[in-house]
Amino acid sequence: MTAEQIIFLLTGALVLGAALMVVTVRNLLHAALWLVVSLFGVAVLYAILQANFLAVVQVVVYIGAIAILFIFAVMLTRREAMEKGRQTRNNWWIPVLLGLFILTGLVVLILSVPGVERTATALPSGLDTVQALGMALVSPDAYVLPFEVASVLMLAALVGAVYVATADKK
Amino acid sequence: MTFWNNPINFIGYWLNGVLTGWHLPAVLATLLIYVIGIIVMILFAMTLDIGLVWVERKVVARFQDRLGPNRIGPFGLIQPVADIIKMVIKEDITPDGADKIVYNIAPVLAATSVIVLWAILPLASTIYGVDLNVGLLFIVAAGALGTLAIIMAGWSSNNKYALLGAFRMVSNMISYEIPMVIILLIPTILADTMSVRGITQAQSGMWFAILSPLALLIFLISAIAELGRSPFDLNEAESEIVAGFHIEYTGMKFGWFYAGELLHAFTFGGFIAILFFGGYGGFFGLEKLAAFAWLNIPFVQALVFIAKAMFGYWVIMWVKYSVPRIRIDHMLAFNWKFLVPLSLVVLVNTALLNKILIVLPNWLYVLGMFGSNIVIGYVTVEILRAYGRKQRKAEQIPDPQAHTQEQAV
Amino acid sequence: MSIPLSWYLVLAAALFCVGLYGVLSRKNAIAILLGVELMLNAVNINLVAFWRYQNPTQMAGQAFAVIVFAVAAAEVAVGLALIISVYRRRKTIVADEIDLMKW
């Protein structure tokens, strides 16, 4: 077992462990903080995969913005979301079974695909992945349309969220 | 390669030889050298941090016409050491109802979020930790961890003031992160790279401060706000919420918030030097002359870098001790209604002009970039003056110029 | 580079199922959104892993992951705004109790 595999396994255990805490812990603020841990682990996975840009963006966007928004929302609604009392539905065992069922199905499916055990080849030397991503995002024969549509989506989200927030100000 | 022109690699090779001589596996030897290098780097930062305590106290004293620490050691130089001993042996109080684990993690995270910035800080052309090709976003990512530390501290203390302070601080930091990220795009466009070292090298002929002075100004303002220093220190406003998010922290835990803030301020001084003043280089081609070849020695470069960073740090202190605190609504309005639009205008201007003017001869290019910034700045000031005049007319406040003339009479 | 592709895929599948469990079992609307975030991240791990293992010069996987970031951010912005709006009016964020439009 190589050092890289050990790092991957540790990170994977961190991601999954933290994710389990997110869905089980009673205190919602702790759940949000565990989400931060889990998402940080995902950033480490991106770093192992040499997706430098996505690794830092994961931290900037998820930890720096989305997690903060979650924490704000938890604090605003805390009186209801008190850590007292059960946080799960009465029939919680159905999702457990469903999750295990889907997981088994997916794992069987993944392992049955030929070539799934292969390892990655080295990145072509001189390939700047960030620049290549930029090229892909702006060149017309690649993803310029999704790129611009993403900004329209964000605009729509902003307008929608602001509208919802102003609607009950009056 | 000698010790004098590439000290890090020189010592690295030497250590590698020694360690493999002890029959260590090559991987382990490399790892060990990394660890030693990192510890040296962090200890250097910490030593600097201790020095900064003295510098900060001495400078604030001079700004306020006092002497500052002058009892312990020559010029009070040993004072920070005494401070540290005091902090370590103070009783550590955890308030009732605190969320103990989160409460204890917060100061560590606050310090780590600053220390980790030193991984990408190039002290000289051959003295740097790592040359990340997403270096600029790494700065923002480290800032995100700092924001998280503050909200954790404020929430876990179980204190009204701490919570209010944390909310103010976080809304302050996240708001001013927007102009900062937008301004970070400008060195990226000008240098065509996000690597901190690449940006430094791109400025060997011309500082970005000259190509885009407005960007420098906006970056300085948002850096001060990110640090939560005056005039943006309403997160710890002593007269209203006592100390803000770290009110319940005592001893060394408070010490880490304090030390982290000082080191953060210095590090941002360093980033201002790197992004706009050429970092360890930027001598306008002077270092290529034979008579100034000594400017290429790494230790001289490191000294130049620290001097530039200290200057940036001094400017941040200067602002801190001269400007009064502003109100939160003013702070947010200033960001969203002024800094964000202005930084977007500067960004579009830089992107377009850099593309159009790059074909021109160099002096015309520099003049065009500088001139466009001056024009934008002038127009902005004119718009603000017109708005102010309208506002005063609406509220029937006499024109300040007319007012002063009246008084003079 | 010694990690088989299947490790990433299995990890992503497990993360997806944990998120799914969170979405289905939690009562609190914010906790449900937390589960959705986990599921989106599981998808992103897959996308980036495929980018790395198929053809790294083709940036499709990363470009898609970037779009997923935008979608996640939009979802959180609107979702949390709705939750807070509902909370202000009804003083609850338990998903089962927000049933005015049920029938």
Place this chain on the structure above:
Amino acid sequence: MQNEWLYIGLFLVIGIIVPVVPLVFARLVAPRKPNPIKQSTYECGIETVGESWVQFKAQYYVFALVFLVFDVESVFLFPWALTLKQLPLFVVLEGVLFIGILVAGLVYAWRKGMLEWV
């Protein structure tokens, strides 16, 4: 895995250990004599009234919302900024269009009065 991320990872780990060491040391040497008065919440010497959970303005949340949208969009501009040197002028205009859509959001929030504190 690249060595640069290994370096950053090690830096992060040691960057966590370094602040922990003085805290552990302080734990060993500092006195610990807790009593209820000392551990009560500090409010300038006045008895604490109510729980520390004061209702704070929802406006904080609205600014976080606007921030989220802007943060994501401005981060996406970085790959665009890296391509400007190689690609023709219309790529710059694509970015300007992107920024224009961003500004439209800001103008909307401004006109709706969401950027006012009161």
